[in-house]
Amino acid sequence: MNESTFTVTGMTCGHCVASVTEEVTMIAGVTDVAVDLPTGAVKVTSAAPVAEADVRAAVEEAGYALAG
Template identity: 50%
Template sequence: MHTIYNVFSVAGMTCEHCAASITEELSELDNVTDVSVNLATGNVTIASADELSHPQVEAALAQAGHRLAS
């Protein structure tokens, strides 16, 4: 199986609680195998078996109280 890595910039991540809630919501998306949050850069790397759409990621981030950075 091929793994696809997507990197997204997330606005407003400031603490470990943010990282945990974002990881939890993104991990629930179909075919996601790993989520890595980097608070220092504001980036989230998502490993998945299939390509993820921006709307999927945006919806999961909204559930965690965050949004994609502009």
């Protein structure tokens, strides 16, 4: 089991959290996604390590951006 944490910018409410969670959960191999709204931290649990590019694409699909 792998855990990686990313920081997402632009989320302002629970709907935003739900959108990001939904998109990141759809990445192959991801088993859990935990978002902390105040900090923008998105913890991704997956069977194999996730590619940052895949997370970035999912976050952008939801309408937000990865920090950095």
